[in-house]
Amino acid sequence: MSAVSAPVTVGLGQAVVTDQPVGILGLGSCVGVCIFDHELGRAAVAHVVLPHEDGHVSTRAPARSAPAAVRWAVTELERRGSDRQRLVAKLVGGAHLLSGVDLPDIGAENVAAVRTALREAGIPVVAEDVGEDYGRTAHVDPATGRIVVLAIGRGERVL
Amino acid sequence: MLDDAVGFARWQRDVLLPAISQSLEQAGRALSTMVQSPIRVAVPHVAMVGIDEITPSVGGAGVPVVAAYLGMTGDMAGHLMFMFPMPVGFGLVDRLLGQPPKTTITLGTLETSALAELANITGSSILNGLADAAGLRVLPSSPTVRTDMAGALLESVLVPVAQRSEQVVLIRTVFEGDGWGIVGDCFLLPTVEGLEALVQGLVSRKS
Numbered sequence: 001m002s003a004v005s006a007p008v009t010v011g012l013g014q015a016v017v018t019d020q021p022v023g024i025l026g027l028g029s030c031v032g033v034c035i036f037d038h039e040l041g042r043a044a045v046a047h048v049v050l051p052h053e054d055g056h057v058s059t060r061a062p063a064r065s066a067p068a069a070v071r072w073a074v075t076e077l078e079r080r081g082s083d084r085q086r087l088v089a090k091l092v093g094g095a096h097l098l099s100g101v102d103l104p105d106i107g108a109e110n111v112a113a114v115r116t117a118l119r120e121a122g123i124p125v126v127a128e129d130v131g132e133d134y135g136r137t138a139h140v141d142p143a144t145g146r147i148v149v150l151a152i153g154r155g156e157r158v159l
Numbered sequence: 160m161l162d163d164a165v166g167f168a169r170w171q172r173d174v175l176l177p178a179i180s181q182s183l184e185q186a187g188r189a190l191s192t193m194v195q196s197p198i199r200v201a202v203p204h205v206a207m208v209g210i211d212e213i214t215p216s217v218g219g220a221g222v223p224v225v226a227a228y229l230g231m232t233g234d235m236a237g238h239l240m241f242m243f244p245m246p247v248g249f250g251l252v253d254r255l256l257g258q259p260p261k262t263t264i265t266l267g268t269l270e271t272s273a274l275a276e277l278a279n280i281t282g283s284s285i286l287n288g289l290a291d292a293a294g295l296r297v298l299p300s301s302p303t304v305r306t307d308m309a310g311a312l313l314e315s316v317l318v319p320v321a322q323r324s325e326q327v328v329l330i331r332t333v334f335e336g337d338g339w340g341i342v343g344d345c346f347l348l349p350t351v352e353g354l355e356a357l358v359q360g361l362v363s364r365k366s
Contacts (some may be wrong), residue, residue, distance in 0.1 A: 010316075011220075026220030026310020029318050047320060097315040098228060101303050106318050135311020138219045150308055152223050 001138045002079045013061030015046035024138045026091030029107035029135050031114050031130065032138045035073045035123060036145045037082040037103060051106065051113035058104030066113035073119050090159050091128040092138040092149055099133045107131065121135035128159040168264040174361050175205045179330060180279040182288025189280045194255050196336060200281055213313055213327065216344055217242050220310025224248065227278030228316065230300035231286060234356050237349035238316040239282050239299065245306060251334065251341045271304045285330060285345065293360025316348055
């Protein structure tokens with residue numbers, strides 16, 4: 001199965017609402033949060049960097065923290081006509097690449113914080129490929145609700 | 160002195176670059192002894208860059224790379240990471256091990272060890288040069304070598320630092336032998352306190 005083409009990429013702390021394919025490249029400790037509205041063939045795709053808000057607010061990076069990302073995504077989807085009741089989420093990333101080194105496991109913290117924010121927003125997580133010690137690239141197709149996850153030496157996985 | 164772009168560019172050229180370049184002559188000698196063939200290490204370019212600018216310099220966040228990581232403790236805590244696009248990193252391993260080009264197609268124990276030693280020698284020299292020039296005490300950890308996507312590896316060391324800082328020092332590093340040259344990027348990621356100590360130390364020593 002070939003990867004979905006992804007002309008647009010979502011960088012660190014960025015988020016988009018779109019009905020076109022998008023990519024999140026080289027996710028390490030960050031988490032790609034994809035909230036789908038299958039009825040409209042639309043998704044909010046966010047590249048979450050940190051588990052908690054750190055006071056750094058930027059319109060260029062609305063998804064810097066897990067709570068801000070989920071808040072932004074739900075607001076933007078609802079503003080475009082989505083009903084929160086039909087939103088579902090898929091998660092990618094949150095790894096701990098340098099696990100043998102004395103560095104905090106921010107990946108695990110990010111995943112936990114995203115799950116908490118989604119639970120509080122009433123959005124179920126229906127699929128995820130998270131944790132472990134390797135990087136991932138996610139190609140997201142809002143029209144089908146499908147995510148192709150690539151990892152070096154591990155082939156691809158479809159969520 | 161560092162408040163405007165011209166002043167900052169001059170500071171990079173006149174202070175930061177000489178501090179690193181001098182100590183790399185020693186790294187070249189150590190590497191030459193290791194591989195029993197002449198190797199020279201040079202730093203043609205040093206710059207402060209924003210976190211957003213890092214992955215384009217290695218070809219993009221999703222590009223497979225070989226990276227070698229050193230932690231830093233002491234007066235300037237933080238991280239140091241060498242990064243090479245994967246074919247370039249494998250080519251460097253071939254040079255270090257005296258093998259024909261394209262021999263290395265994956266990193267086994269020997270290949271990992273060679274890159275770790277290169278990072279250890281070169282990274283320690285860079286840090287020693289900066290520490291001596293700034294009057295700081297900086298202790299590097301033992302190196303860790305990984306292959307993965309550039310963005311994923313950088314996130315792992317950037318995010319703990321990025322919670323309070325968005326600038327890193329890019330040290331473009333060239334390894335040259337007889338008839339070959341390989342360019343890699345070295346990212347120095349001090350904590351906010353570490354970067355302040357470095358800048359203050361270098362400025363006060365220079366003035």
